[in-house]
Amino acid sequence: xxxxxxxMTEEEAEEKAANANAGGEMSDNExxxxxxxxxxxxxxxxEALDATSxxxxxxPQQNAQAASFRASVSTPQTPAGMDAAGSGxxxxxxxxITLRAELGRTMKTIGExxxxxxxxxxxxDRSSSEYxxxxxxxKLLASGEVTVVDGHFAIKITKILSRAERIHNIV
Numbered sequence: 001x002x003x004x005x006x007x008m009t010e011e012e013a014e015e016k017a018a019n020a021n022a023g024g025e026m027s028d029n030e031x032x033x034x035x036x037x038x039x040x041x042x043x044x045x046x047e048a049l050d051a052t053s054x055x056x057x058x059x060p061q062q063n064a065q066a067a068s069f070r071a072s073v074s075t076p077q078t079p080a081g082m083d084a085a086g087s088g089x090x091x092x093x094x095x096x097i098t099l100r101a102e103l104g105r106t107m108k109t110i111g112e113x114x115x116x117x118x119x120x121x122x123x124x125d126r127s128s129s130e131y132x133x134x135x136x137x138x139k140l141l142a143s144g145e146v147t148v149v150d151g152h153f154a155i156k157i158t159k160i161l162s163r164a165e166r167i168h169n170i171v
Contacts, residue, residue, distance in 0.1 A: 100135045101155050103146070131158055140169045 104124025116122075126132075131143040132155060144155040161169070 097137050098135075100138070101144075101146075102133045102135065104130075104132075139166065141166065 104126035106122060106124050108122075131145055133140055134142040134144055134155060134157070140161060142157050142160045144157040144159075147154050147156050
């Protein structure tokens, strides 16, 4: 402990204050010194808090200025190999999707399905003169008529749905 009671370090003041709280007796000089030490600590903490809050208040303004600067300088760039229109469709050209043609539908009970055998006919809900539906990934896209090309079934597209019709079918 220091020779002069009024020139106590902050640690000594804290120790004295802790002893006082623990039931120890202190003289008036010791109480004053402890209070001065506590006040010094409190003022140091207050100063630090004030400085921190002032920095925090200034920081958003600086960040906002930096963000607006970055936004004003940022310009979209066209990747190499893409035209100025920038549709990027060439990137999608090699993606496989499922195309399905539906001749028609019918409902059967489980009993009727279990009785099926080779040579039996299943009547569908469409006539042979009606067009078949063409689906892309289970979404109706077009209709057409069934034909045969080199011994394989083919579909001649007769109608492609408009964008509004396709959107209506999705919803």
